[in-house]
Amino acid sequence: MSSAQLSNxxxxxxxxxxxxxxxxxxxxLFIYPLGFSVASAFFETGQFSFENFAKAIDFYSRDxxxxxxxxxxxxxxxxxxxxxxxxYLTLGESVLAVAVLKWLYRWPLFxxxxxxxxxMRTFLAKNGMMNNILIEAGVMEPLQAVSFLDWxxxxxxxxxxxxxxxxxxVAGAMAALDRTTIEAARNLGASKLRILxxxxxxxxxxxxxxxxxxxxxxxMSVLSVxxxxxxxxxxxxxxxxxxxxxxxxxxxxxxxxxxxxxLITGIVAWFYLRQGLKEGGAPK
Amino acid sequence: MTFGNANxxxxxxxxxxxxxxxxFVRYGILALLAFAIFGPIANMLLWAVAEVWYYPHKxxxxxxxxxxxxxxxxxxxxxxxxxxxxxxxxxxxxVSLIVAIPAGYSLARGRLxxxxxxxxxxxxxxxxxxxxxxxxxxxxxxxxxLTGTIPGVVLVHALQGLVFAxxxxxxxxxxxxxxxxxxxxxxxxxxMRAFVDVTLPLALPGVLASAIFVFLISLDEFTGTFFVGxxxxxxxxxxxxxxxxxxNYQIASISSLILLVPSILFMFIIERxxxxxxxxxxxx
Numbered sequence: 001m002s003s004a005q006l007s008n009x010x011x012x013x014x015x016x017x018x019x020x021x022x023x024x025x026x027x028x029l030f031i032y033p034l035g036f037s038v039a040s041a042f043f044e045t046g047q048f049s050f051e052n053f054a055k056a057i058d059f060y061s062r063d064x065x066x067x068x069x070x071x072x073x074x075x076x077x078x079x080x081x082x083x084x085x086x087x088y089l090t091l092g093e094s095v096l097a098v099a100v101l102k103w104l105y106r107w108p109l110f111x112x113x114x115x116x117x118x119x120m121r122t123f124l125a126k127n128g129m130m131n132n133i134l135i136e137a138g139v140m141e142p143l144q145a146v147s148f149l150d151w152x153x154x155x156x157x158x159x160x161x162x163x164x165x166x167x168x169x170v171a172g173a174m175a176a177l178d179r180t181t182i183e184a185a186r187n188l189g190a191s192k193l194r195i196l197x198x199x200x201x202x203x204x205x206x207x208x209x210x211x212x213x214x215x216x217x218x219x220m221s222v223l224s225v226x227x228x229x230x231x232x233x234x235x236x237x238x239x240x241x242x243x244x245x246x247x248x249x250x251x252x253x254x255x256x257x258x259x260x261x262x263l264i265t266g267i268v269a270w271f272y273l274r275q276g277l278k279e280g281g282a283p284k
Numbered sequence: 285m286t287f288g289n290a291n292x293x294x295x296x297x298x299x300x301x302x303x304x305x306x307x308f309v310r311y312g313i314l315a316l317l318a319f320a321i322f323g324p325i326a327n328m329l330l331w332a333v334a335e336v337w338y339y340p341h342k343x344x345x346x347x348x349x350x351x352x353x354x355x356x357x358x359x360x361x362x363x364x365x366x367x368x369x370x371x372x373x374x375x376x377x378x379v380s381l382i383v384a385i386p387a388g389y390s391l392a393r394g395r396l397x398x399x400x401x402x403x404x405x406x407x408x409x410x411x412x413x414x415x416x417x418x419x420x421x422x423x424x425x426x427x428x429x430l431t432g433t434i435p436g437v438v439l440v441h442a443l444q445g446l447v448f449a450x451x452x453x454x455x456x457x458x459x460x461x462x463x464x465x466x467x468x469x470x471x472x473x474x475x476m477r478a479f480v481d482v483t484l485p486l487a488l489p490g491v492l493a494s495a496i497f498v499f500l501i502s503l504d505e506f507t508g509t510f511f512v513g514x515x516x517x518x519x520x521x522x523x524x525x526x527x528x529x530x531x532n533y534q535i536a537s538i539s540s541l542i543l544l545v546p547s548i549l550f551m552f553i554i555e556r557x558x559x560x561x562x563x564x565x566x567x568x
Contacts, residue, residue, distance in 0.1 A: 009462070010475075015394025018386035019402065022450055025383060029443040030409045033420035040420070097310050104314070107321050110551040112504035114521045115540045118528050119324035122331055122537070129327040132342040133319075142340075160320070214410075221414040223507045224521075228528055238415045242510070245419050258416025265413055 037255045044252030052256035060257060066234040067220075068264060070151060074158040075216050079208070081159065082166035086204075087196040089167075090174040091182070109164035117228040120157045124148035124229075153229040154236065158219050166211035173207035174200055213268045220265050237261045325544075331537035351534040361523055362539060369519040372434060373502040376441040380449040380498045383442075385491065388453025389479070393462065403454070406447040414444075414507050422511035432516035440508035445498035452497065456490025457483065500550055504543060 010018060045051050057064070085105050092098040108116065123129050126147040134140040148156065177200065185195050201208070226236040237257050244254040331337070334344035335351075355362035396402060409417070421440060422431055430436035460483050468478040484491075506521045514522065520539050528536035 009393030009395070010390060012395040012397075015390045015396045018390035018394065019396065022383040022387035022446060023402070023405065025439075025443060025446060026405055026408065029421060029439060030417060033417050033424060034412065036420045036424060037416055094307075094310060097314060100314055101317070104318055104321060106551065107325075107548075110547045111325075112521070112543050112547060114504065114506045114524055115328075115543050116324075118524060118536050118540045119328050121528060122533060123324035123327045127340060127342075129323055129330075133323070136342070160324070217411055217413070221412075221507070223415050223510065224525065228525070238413065241415050241419060245511075251419075251423065254419060255416070258413070258419070261413040261416055265411070 037258050040251050041255035041259045044255070052252040053259075055253050056256040056260065059253070060237070060240050062234045063237055063240050064260060066151065067237045067261070070154055070158075070236060071216055071219050071264070074155045074162070074219055075212050077155065077159045078163050078166055078215055079212055081163045082170055082211070083196070083201060083208070085163070085167045086171040086174055087192075087200060089171045090177075090200065091192050091196060105167055106164045108161050109168065111161065113161060113222050114224040114228075116157055116161045117225045120153055120160070121149065121228050124153045124156065150230050150232075151234075154226055157225050157229055158215075158222075161225075162215040162218065166208070166215060169207050169211040170204055173204040177203055209271075213271065216268050217265050220261055328537045328540050331533045332541055334534060351538060355535055355538055361518070362520070362535070362542065365518045365520050365523040365539075366542060368434075368517060369503055369521075372437055372441060372517075372519060373499045375434070375438045376445060376502040377495050377498050379438060379442045380445050381453075381491070381495060384446065384449035384453045384494065385484075387450050388455075388491075389457050389483070391450070391454040392457035403451070406450045409443055410447055415511075418508050418511045421508070425512055431512055432514075434517060437509055437513040437517050437519075438502075440512050441502040441505050442498075444505055444508060445501045448497045448501065449494045452494035453487070453491055456487040456494070459490065460486040496550060496553075500547060503546060 009015075041052050042048055042050075085101065089098055089102060089105075092101070111119070124147065125131075126145055128147075130148070131140070131145040135142050135145065181199055182195055185199055190198075221238070223238045223242060226239050227242070237260065241254045241257050241261075244250045244257065330344060332351075333347050333349065335346035335348040337344035357363070390396060391399060391403060418440065421443075425431045425436045425439075430439070464486070465478050465483050468482045469475070473481065503519075504521060505519075506525065509517065509519050509522055510525075513519065518526075520542055524536050524539040524543070527533075527539065
C-alpha cells in the first residue's frame with residue numbers, strides 16, 4: 001500500500017457517521033425542544049395567536065425591563081473591571097502586586113453559580129459579613145445596614161462570578177500583544193491609563209466583546225442566582241418562566257417569555273456568531 | 285550642604301512619599317479585592333460550622349459539627365444526594381465521551397463538509413437562555429416517562445457538557461501528529477488498531493481534561509435538574525437550593541462546600557492537564 005492510500009483519517013462517509021451521534025443529541029435535546037418552545041408560544045391556545053405574548057407583556061413587562069437593565073448593567077461593570085484587572089496584569093510594574101492579583105482574581109471562576117448564589121445570600125444579607133465588617137470598621141452605623149438581596153445582589157453576584165472569566169480571556173489576549181508599541185508609548189511619557197485605553201484595549205477589542213457576550217448569555221440563562229438572591233418582584237425572566245410552569249402549568253405564557261428572552265440574547269448572539277465567522281477564529 | 289543638594293534631597297523625599305502613597309493605594313485596592321473575593325467564602329465557611337447563629341449576633345454563638353453528622357450519617361440527605369450526584373456525573377461523562385470521541389476525531393481528521401458550521405452547532409445550546417429550552421425538554425421527557433429519573437437528568441447534563449467534550453476532544457486529536465498514525469498504518473496496523481494504539485493514547489490527556497470538565501458541569505448543574513429531575517432526583521445542587529430556601533443555611537453551606545472542593549482542586553490541576561498545545565487548538 002502506498003502512503004497516499006494510507007492517508008490519515010476517516011473518509012467522508014465515515015467522518016459523517018462518526019459525528020452523527022453527537023449531532024443527534026443536539027437535534028433531539030436542543031433543536032426539537034427549541035422548536036417546541038416556539039410552537040407552544042404561538043399555538044398553545046389551539047390556533048396561531050399572539051395571545052400568550054399579550055399576556056406575557058401584560059403580566060411581566062416590568063420584569064422584562066428589569067431583566068434587560070440587570071444584564072446590561074452587570075455586563076458593563078464586568079467590562080470595566082475586567083479591563084482594569086487584565087490591564088494591571090499586563091502593564092503593572094510591581095512584580096509582587098501583579099503576582100498577588102493573578103493568584104487572587106480567578107477564584108470565583110471555579111465556583112459554581114449555585115454556590116455563588118448561596119455565598120452571596122449570606123454575605124449580602126442585612127446581618128451578613130459585609131455589613132458587619134463595614135460596621136466594625138466604623139464606615140457605617142448599625143442602623144444604616146440594609147440587605148443587598150435585591151437587584152443589587154443579582155448584579156453583584158453575576159459580576160463576582162463572571163469577571164474572572166472575561167479577565168482570563170482578555171489578559172491572555174493582552175499578553176500576546178506586541179510590546180514594542182507599549183514600550184514606545186511609555187518612553188514618550190504616556191501614562192499607564194492612557195496606554196491601556198488608547199493602545200491596549202483597542203487591540204483586544206474582539207476578545208473583550210466575545211467574553212462579554214458569553215457572560216451576557218450566561219446571565220440570561222442562570223436560574224439559581226435570581227431565584228436565591230431575589231425571589232420577590234420585580235425579578236428576572238428566568239424566575240418568571242419557572243414560576244409560570246411550576247405554579248400554573250402555563251406553558252404558553254412561559255414559552256412566550258422564553259421567546260422574549262431569546263430575542264434579548266439573540267441580538268448579541270447574532271453579533272457573536274458574525275464576529276466569529278469574520279475572525280474565522282479557527283477552522284482551516 | 286549646597287543649595288543643589290538640598291533640592292535633590294527634597295526631590296528624593298517627594299519620590300519616597302509618592303512611592304509610599306502609590307504602594308498604599310495599590311495594596312489597599314488588592315486588600316479590598318481580596319475581601320470581595322474571600323469574604324463571601326469565609327461567610328459560608330462560618331455557616332458550615334455554626335451551631336447557633338441568629339440576628340443580631342455578628343458571629344455564631346456556638347460552633348460544632350452536629351450538622352455535619354446529621355447530613356453525613358448513613359441515610360443522611362447529603363450522603364444520599366452526593367451518591368446521586370456522583371452517579372449522574374459519571375454516567376454523563378460516559379455518555380459524552382461515547383459521542384464526543386468519535387465526533388472529535390472526525391472533526392480533527394475527517395473530511396467533513398462545513399466543518400466550521402458543525403463546530404458552531406455544538407455551541408448553539410450555550411447561545412440560548414437555558415431555562416426556556418430546559419422547561420420544554422422536561423415537557424417532552426414527561427411523555428417518555430423520563431422526568432424524575434436518573435437517565436433523564438443524565439441526558440440533560442450531557443447536552444450541557446457536549447460543547448466542551450467535543451471541542452476539547454477535537455483540539456486533543458488535532459494536536460496529535462498525523463504522521464504517527466500513518467507510520468502505524470504502513471507497518472500493517474488496521475485503521476482501528478492505529479486509532480486505539482497510537483492516536484487515542486496520545487490524545488488521552490486532552491480527552492481526560494474534557495472528562496473532568498464534563499464531570500464538574502454535571503456536578504454543578506442546576507437548571508436542567510430543577511426541571512427534569514425534581515422532586516425525585518435530589519442532587520447536591522438541589523439539596524443546596526431547597527435547604528437554602530428553607531433557611532437552613534448550615535446544610536446549604538455544607539453542600540456548597542461539597543461542590544466547592546472539587547472545583548477548586550480542578551483550578552489547580554487544570555493547567556497541568558490541559559497542555560498549551562491543546563489549549564491553543566480549542567475551537568480551532
